[in-house]
Amino acid sequence: MITHLITIGDELLIGQTVNTNAAWIGQQLALLGIKVNYSITISDTKKDILEALAYANSKADLVLITGGLGPTKDDITKQTLCEFFDTKLVLNVEIAAKIEGYFNAIGKPFLEVNRQQAMLPGSCEILQNEVGTASGMWFTKDNTSFISMPGVPYEMKHIMETGVLPKVKDTFQTKDLFHYTVMTQGIGESFLAERIKDWEDDLRANDMDLAYLPSPGLVRLRISSSKGNKEAVTKKAKQLFELVPKYAYGVEQQTLAEVVGNLLKEKNKTISFAESCTGGYLSHLITATPGSSAYYEGSIICYSYDIKEKELNVPSSILVNKGAVSEQVVEILSEELLKKYNTDYSIAISGIAGPDGGTEEKPVGTVWVAVRNANKVVTKRFTFGNNRERNIQKSALTALNMVRLLILETEYESLPTAI
Amino acid sequence: MITHLITIGDELLIGQTVNTNAAWIGQQLALLGIKVNYSITISDTKKDILEALAYANSKADLVLITGGLGPTKDDITKQTLCEFFDTKLVLNVEIAAKIEGYFNAIGKPFLEVNRQQAMLPGSCEILQNEVGTASGMWFTKDNTSFISMPGVPYEMKHIMETGVLPKVKDTFQTKDLFHYTVMTQGIGESFLAERIKDWEDDLRANDMDLAYLPSPGLVRLRISSSKGNKEAVTKKAKQLFELVPKYAYGVEQQTLAEVVGNLLKEKNKTISFAESCTGGYLSHLITATPGSSAYYEGSIICYSYDIKEKELNVPSSILVNKGAVSEQVVEILSEELLKKYNTDYSIAISGIAGPDGGTEEKPVGTVWVAVRNANKVVTKRFTFGNNRERNIQKSALTALNMVRLLILETEYESLPTAI
Numbered sequence: 022m023i024t025h026l027i028t029i030g031d032e033l034l035i036g037q038t039v040n041t042n043a044a045w046i047g048q049q050l051a052l053l054g055i056k057v058n059y060s061i062t063i064s065d066t067k068k069d070i071l072e073a074l075a076y077a078n079s080k081a082d083l084v085l086i087t088g089g090l091g092p093t094k095d096d097i098t099k100q101t102l103c104e105f106f107d108t109k110l111v112l113n114v115e116i117a118a119k120i121e122g123y124f125n126a127i128g129k130p131f132l133e134v135n136r137q138q139a140m141l142p143g144s145c146e147i148l149q150n151e152v153g154t155a156s157g158m159w160f161t162k163d164n165t166s167f168i169s170m171p172g173v174p175y176e177m178k179h180i181m182e183t184g185v186l187p188k189v190k191d192t193f194q195t196k197d198l199f200h201y202t203v204m205t206q207g208i209g210e211s212f213l214a215e216r217i218k219d220w221e222d223d224l225r226a227n228d229m230d231l232a233y234l235p236s237p238g239l240v241r242l243r244i245s246s247s248k249g250n251k252e253a254v255t256k257k258a259k260q261l262f263e264l265v266p267k268y269a270y271g272v273e274q275q276t277l278a279e280v281v282g283n284l285l286k287e288k289n290k291t292i293s294f295a296e297s298c299t300g301g302y303l304s305h306l307i308t309a310t311p312g313s314s315a316y317y318e319g320s321i322i323c324y325s326y327d328i329k330e331k332e333l334n335v336p337s338s339i340l341v342n343k344g345a346v347s348e349q350v351v352e353i354l355s356e357e358l359l360k361k362y363n364t365d366y367s368i369a370i371s372g373i374a375g376p377d378g379g380t381e382e383k384p385v386g387t388v389w390v391a392v393r394n395a396n397k398v399v400t401k402r403f404t405f406g407n408n409r410e411r412n413i414q415k416s417a418l419t420a421l422n423m424v425r426l427l428i429l430e431t432e433y434e435s436l437p438t439a440i
Numbered sequence: 441m442i443t444h445l446i447t448i449g450d451e452l453l454i455g456q457t458v459n460t461n462a463a464w465i466g467q468q469l470a471l472l473g474i475k476v477n478y479s480i481t482i483s484d485t486k487k488d489i490l491e492a493l494a495y496a497n498s499k500a501d502l503v504l505i506t507g508g509l510g511p512t513k514d515d516i517t518k519q520t521l522c523e524f525f526d527t528k529l530v531l532n533v534e535i536a537a538k539i540e541g542y543f544n545a546i547g548k549p550f551l552e553v554n555r556q557q558a559m560l561p562g563s564c565e566i567l568q569n570e571v572g573t574a575s576g577m578w579f580t581k582d583n584t585s586f587i588s589m590p591g592v593p594y595e596m597k598h599i600m601e602t603g604v605l606p607k608v609k610d611t612f613q614t615k616d617l618f619h620y621t622v623m624t625q626g627i628g629e630s631f632l633a634e635r636i637k638d639w640e641d642d643l644r645a646n647d648m649d650l651a652y653l654p655s656p657g658l659v660r661l662r663i664s665s666s667k668g669n670k671e672a673v674t675k676k677a678k679q680l681f682e683l684v685p686k687y688a689y690g691v692e693q694q695t696l697a698e699v700v701g702n703l704l705k706e707k708n709k710t711i712s713f714a715e716s717c718t719g720g721y722l723s724h725l726i727t728a729t730p731g732s733s734a735y736y737e738g739s740i741i742c743y744s745y746d747i748k749e750k751e752l753n754v755p756s757s758i759l760v761n762k763g764a765v766s767e768q769v770v771e772i773l774s775e776e777l778l779k780k781y782n783t784d785y786s787i788a789i790s791g792i793a794g795p796d797g798g799t800e801e802k803p804v805g806t807v808w809v810a811v812r813n814a815n816k817v818v819t820k821r822f823t824f825g826n827n828r829e830r831n832i833q834k835s836a837l838t839a840l841n842m843v844r845l846l847i848l849e850t851e852y853e854s855l856p857t858a859i
Binding site for chain 2: 031032033034035036037038039040041043044045046047048049051056057058059060061062063064065069091092093094095129132134135154173175200202210211212214215221225230231232233234235236237241243294296299300301302303304305307308309311312313314317318319320321322323324325327328332362363374375376377408409410411413
């Protein structure tokens with residue numbers, strides 16, 4: 022079975038929008054054992070859309086299309102689909118009534134552009150959109166199924182979940198592709214490869230594949246079997262946790278914040294953060310997980326000297342003599358916060374995110390992290406690099422892994438995360 | 441001129457990695473007036489790579505390729521390029537010395553996998569990679585230029601900036617494509633379209649194009665001219681700011697946090713945040729901008745009742761009787777924080793991000809925001825929807841637009857941001 026994905030929109034080609042739809046659709050189909058073989062992004066032009074449809078028709082069994090279904094004048098996908106499938110737009114009275122009902126309910130006028138959204142191709146099956154005005158459409162031509170959906174991510178996701186995925190599951194034989202991913206933090210790709218060399222050779226000798234997927238602060242290891250051998254894959258994954266326990270923290274789409282949260286919940290412990298250079302990003306990561314209020318109390322984002330001094334009792338002499346980015350400061354911040362917010366664990370981070378503020382002794386990317394409970398504090402200095410965004414990401418992830426190991430009563434150890 | 445982008449990697453097809461490289465490359469080329477016409481993502485397999493190269497060779501003048509150049513066994517792009525361009529891998533002694541030097545400098549062993557990175561195709565021009573071990577490669581065949589780069593984003597960006605973009609600029613005639621984007625917050629796509637209908641008709645009548653690009657809480661309006669008419673485009677953009685001043689907040693890639701930061705800096709004012717449901721995301725947005733310490737003092741992430749009560753003096757009776765998600769609570773949080781952190785402006789946000797915690801009276805997505813200075817407080821209730829991540833994003837962006845209007849001494853007004 023061959024699957025094509027066509028994402029339409031100049032905003033994707035000129036990079037104004039990152040193509041998260043392609044990633045999400047790929048994930049959802051992979052869960053059904055269907056692999057996207059070919060993903061193309063094209064312009065909002067009739068010529069390019071018609072070419073991509075014809076190419077997909079000649080190669081693929083299943084074609085998913087997003088984009089160009091909005092109510093505004095730049096959206097031309099619906100008209101182009103009518104041309105390709107040799108059909109016409111007709112008013113769908115049921116859809117028209119639903120859209121009008123929505124606008125009435127929120128007390129807003131039902132505009133002509135909204136009514137146009139109920140004009141739909143005659144020859145397709147309509148896929149209901151309960152969260153927007155652009156309906157999904159399922160066409161069939163020469164044994165190829167074409168599914169067109171809006172490009173707005175939550176509308177597309179709604180139509181996928183309620184209309185497309187159940188029908189795709191019924192219609193297409195799933196193939197025996199099985200992936201399982203182990204997440205690691207704190208070790209660079211080549212050092213990790215060296216550490217797990219024998220394990221990897223054994224994996225390949227047993228007809229499985231391995232991919233290294235680095236992102237700032239993390240390396241994901243995707244083990245796959247094209248024979249659907251789930252047992253062998255999960256056995257190898259389990260071995261990996263024994264091989265590199267300080268780095269391997271979770272599986273599949275698990276975030277480090279989620280793993281730390283689960284540990285805290287299990288042990289009925291709480292946590293708080295004092296963030297300087299990460300500026301709230303660590304707090305954002307922990308609160309991205311639903312239910313995080315069970316273990317996360319709160320944070321002080323102590324960006325200025327004043328807040329560090331007045332709210333967390335860092336002596337001004339230490340700020341002046343040692344600098345805000347110092348072992349002493351993160352020790353004090355974590356200790357004072359633990360008392361003030363009355364939590365079982367605390368994390369403090371202070372660093373130079375960049376691009377300015379570096380010195381010879383403390384270049385941009387220098388970050389101090391302290392993780393602590395009532396009995397123990399672990400502090401560590403890192404030198405991450407020149408990029409502000411990456412420094413913030415790596416600092417927060419590293420701090421989470423440090424606290425994970427503290428909760429597990431394991432020593433922290435780091436290896437270069439990138440050259 | 442036709443440009444193809446080929447991104448290689450199963451992680452992109454199965455959605456484990458979002459294709460941010462494609463977006464970034466599209467942006468950079470657009471800045472040179474070069475449009476990516478066709479962007480395809482394919483597997484790490486020889487057959488798919490060879491097919492994509494052959495197709496690009498038949499259609500495109502410029503082909504950019506990312507991925508598959510890592511030191512691990514799953515990376516096969518380099519070998520496949522050798523086959524396509526009929527050349528062989530040879531040891532590049534200069535590159536080998538550089539990679540070895542790096543590992544010596546950080547006191548780590550120079551591994552065999554790292555030495556393999558210096559084996560490079562004989563017939564290409566090498567593009568130096570100062571931040572990693574995978575070199576870029578520039579091949580030419582039948583008047584088509586092919587550029588291969590690693591998939592790790594910061595390595596690819598480095599090679600693009602130092603090697604690719606300067607040479608692309610010299611080699612290819614740029615075409616007269618001009619884009620300019622106006623950013624809006626707080627109004628949904630169809631309501632915006634209705635408000636600016638006459639302006640949009642006039643724009644189209646004058647040979648320009650308009651695209652509506654919605655994302656959670658924002659709609660970007662991209663005005664373009666294929667005749668390179670910068671003056672006409674920027675004039676229309678200026679009119680838009682006069683037409684919808686409460687929503688239009690910035691241009692191009694400007695973030696709302698950056699715009700608010702610039703306003704504060706101009707007026708020499710400071711700001712602080714009390715965040716409950718946004719959990720640090722608002723602080724993260726403001727500190728994502730370099731130099732934000734000039735106006736941002738810090739935040740209290742008051743996730744628990746305890747922190748709201750003890751640190752920000754919200755009376756327990758109000759928390760019990762009115763609930764943490766109430767007008768009174770955000771009023772008190774913003775007022776107490778303004779005093780405690782001694783800033784000119786403060787923002788407080790309290791809401792039900794979801795998926796749990798909603799009631800009939802206060803469903804998931806209910807959010808109260810207060811923005812304040814010494815003289816004035818503006819509070820407002822929103823009902824954003826069911827998605828936790830979007831509720832957090834929309835709450836933070838809405839709060840930033842509210843404080844932008846308070847700083848500008850303009851009334852806030854909101855219209856539905858999505859149906």
